[in-house]
Amino acid sequence: MNLFKRIEGVFFNPRPVFDGLAAKPAWVDTLVVVLVALIAFNLVVAPYMQKDQLQLMKDNSVLKERVGAERYDQMIQNMENPSARSRIIQTFVTTPLFYLIALLLQALILLILSRFITSSQGTYAQVLSALLHASLVDKLFGNAVRMVLALTRKSLMQTSTSLALLFPKMEVTSTFYIMLAQVDFFQLWLFGILAFGLAAVFKIELKKALFFSYGVWFLKALVNVGIAMISMSFLK
Numbered sequence: 001m002n003l004f005k006r007i008e009g010v011f012f013n014p015r016p017v018f019d020g021l022a023a024k025p026a027w028v029d030t031l032v033v034v035l036v037a038l039i040a041f042n043l044v045v046a047p048y049m050q051k052d053q054l055q056l057m058k059d060n061s062v063l064k065e066r067v068g069a070e071r072y073d074q075m076i077q078n079m080e081n082p083s084a085r086s087r088i089i090q091t092f093v094t095t096p097l098f099y100l101i102a103l104l105l106q107a108l109i110l111l112i113l114s115r116f117i118t119s120s121q122g123t124y125a126q127v128l129s130a131l132l133h134a135s136l137v138d139k140l141f142g143n144a145v146r147m148v149l150a151l152t153r154k155s156l157m158q159t160s161t162s163l164a165l166l167f168p169k170m171e172v173t174s175t176f177y178i179m180l181a182q183v184d185f186f187q188l189w190l191f192g193i194l195a196f197g198l199a200a201v202f203k204i205e206l207k208k209a210l211f212f213s214y215g216v217w218f219l220k221a222l223v224n225v226g227i228a229m230i231s232m233s234f235l236k
Contacts, residue, residue, distance in 0.1 A: 003029045014196040022200035025129035034139045035096045041143040042091050045150045052157035119202035130197025142186030178228045182221035191217040
């Protein structure tokens with residue numbers, strides 16, 4: 001099955017796609033598509049991301065006291081006038097590399113957990129292939145929706161495809177907002193699609209694969225909440 005048929009199948013008929021990937025893993029071409037989409041998304045939303053970060057940083061007396069006035073002023077200046085080099089590195093190197101590392105790590109965690117919980121079947125390449133193809137839901141469709149929302153609202157931080165969307169006036173640094181932000185429609189869709197891949201790779205029933213997949217999503221959400229809480233604590 002070629003790349004375009006696989007992409008179409010992930011959205012409209014995932015079972016045969018993941019059955020094929022379990023028999024013959026393929027991921028390099030899909031990774032290129034995902035990275036290109038990720039870079040394009042970051043290029044478009046970069047100005048709004050910069051604006052949001054400045055809004056959080058400015059007039060933050062606690063942070064200013066913690067790092068010192070001179071360093072604080074330098075941080076603000078660097079964020080207001082980022083160099084062309086830093087923008088290029090952030091967009092074309094740092095963000096794609098971080099995503100790739102996270103993807104490889106998630107595939108490894110899925111494989112390790114499966115050995116304890118579900119099955120002794122499956123290889124790392126099969127799991128990576130299934131995870132990457134399921135990620136098309138979020139990185140193509142999800143980011144396309146977020147990009148439109150960011151362009152409309154002129155803000156990335158106030159843009160959400162999660163339950164946080166129901167509370168537009170809530171402070172984005174609040175614990176409740178951070179928790180609601182984890183219940184993202186496209187992430188839930190991703191892990192639902194991923195279950196087809198896990199069922200094919202681990203040779204288990206779809207029902208069991210769904211339970212396993214959403215269990216991993218829940219663990220991921222807890223980790224994201226913890227990281228976000230730690231990050232926000234430095235801005236308070």
